Amino acid sequence: MEIEIIPECLQFKKPAGTSRGVYTTRQIYLIKACHNNTIGWGECAPLPDLSQDALSQDEYLTLLQRFTCEIEMTQQIPYEELRPYPSMLMGLESAMRHLHSGSWHHYPHTKFSKAESGIPINGLVWMGNIEEMNQRMQQKLKEGYTCIKLKIGALDFDDELQLVKKIRRQYSSTDVEIRVDANGGFQPGDGCMKKLEQLAQLNVHSIEQPIKQNQLDDLAKICQNSPIPIALDEELIGVNSLSEKKELLQYVRPQYIVLKPSLHGGFYGAEEWINEARKLNIKWWVTSALESNIGLNAIAQWTALQSNDQYSMAQGLGTGLLFVRNFDEVPLKLANGKLYTF
Known part of the structure; x- marks a missing residue:
């Protein structure tokens, strides 16, 4: 399995007003996990001034790269190590679930995934x-x-x-x-x-x-x-x-x-x-x-x-x-x- 980190800066259609100011852009880090020609996507999305793991981009990428290398070697997510880094953990979990399911419908048996209920x-x-x-x-x-x-x-x-x-x-x-x-x-x-x-x-x-x-x-x-x-x-x-x-x-x-x-x-x-x-x-x-x-x-x-x-x-x-x-x-x-x- 190979894992790639892709930084993305998203543009809001309209400024988004929150209690912590107005957002016009959103920095995220996409996770692309590949194995046997199957791809799984995840998203790490820390929120500035709110997320526990809202680090500088360089710090965030360095730490995230360390975890992706560990997963590539062990084929397992180090959950305990990732407890202080919730946005990283969610992105890595999402990529693995997408990869293993082979579909955007991570859990195909639910009524939602089967499009039976919204x-x-x-x-x-x-x-x-x-x-x-x-x-x-x-x-x-x-x-x-x-x-x-x-x-x-x-x-x-x-x-x-x-x-x-x-x-x-x-x-x-x-x-x-x-x-x-x-x-x-x-x-x-x-x-x-x-x-x-x-x-x-x-x-x-x-x-x-x-x-x-x-x-x-x-x-x-x-x-x-x-x-x-x-x-x-x-x-x-x-x-x-x-x-x-x-x-x-x-x-x-x-x-x-x-x-x-x-x-x-x-x-x-x-x-x-x-x-x-x-x-x-x-x-x-x-x-x-x-x-x-x-x-x-x-x-x-x-x-x-x-x-x-x-x-x-x-x-x-x-x-x-x-x-x-x-x-x-x-x-x-x-x-x-x-x-x-x-």
Whole structure:
């Protein structure tokens, strides 16, 4: 087996506003694994200022090359060595699964791979000013999404609350599910709880990461007392060992965790999170992290494998159409708020 690393700089069709700034380009590293005239593709996609393995390009390539050489020699992925490098692990896992399956359909027996069912996804409303967010929100509703995810915490909260109220005036909670993501934008204390109570009055499904990470005592109190379910996202970054995962979930006791394989341990680490969450009756969903269609396909194929719940609960897999060049050979399409393969 031979493995090649191909750096790629993707161009966003439109600037993508996040809580950490605006992205216009996206640096990724494609993995091309070849064996007996069969090719497997994977994607390593670290996020600047967020991924644990967001290194300089030279550092990233040097380390990734070391791991690919080891895999070429041993024919095995060194999972324990790769725990601190989740984006590398996901890319290498994806390439191996593609290579071994011989198809973009990594797990051909699932309903998703057989094109029998699509995976419902949330309609993500990117950050912007209130008018821009309202226009994007209305467009998602027109496109048939029944789950809308709003990024909040960066603008005036009263204005953000008006966006949620606007949806609720149009649709009941049984017709449209609303999720919000604060990206750590709230401060612990009574002010945070008041905001959660206002959101609860609008039948918001859940809120991701209400306060900044590494405030576990405050976060545990919020999870215990919040009138709406709390979902952990950034809090999972850098929690690599199985014992650390157990300790975090047992102490904080969130209602949900949001799994991003590129950030949270690759598929190997994400499955550990799922197993521990199930023991504590903590629910979960999966989200992509601005990968191209190559990474998005790998995440979707893996998500469909996990349980039948993934065909009823909206996942965060709607970021695959963001780039000018996006590997159209990958068999993915969006329709009526669902992600399909073909």
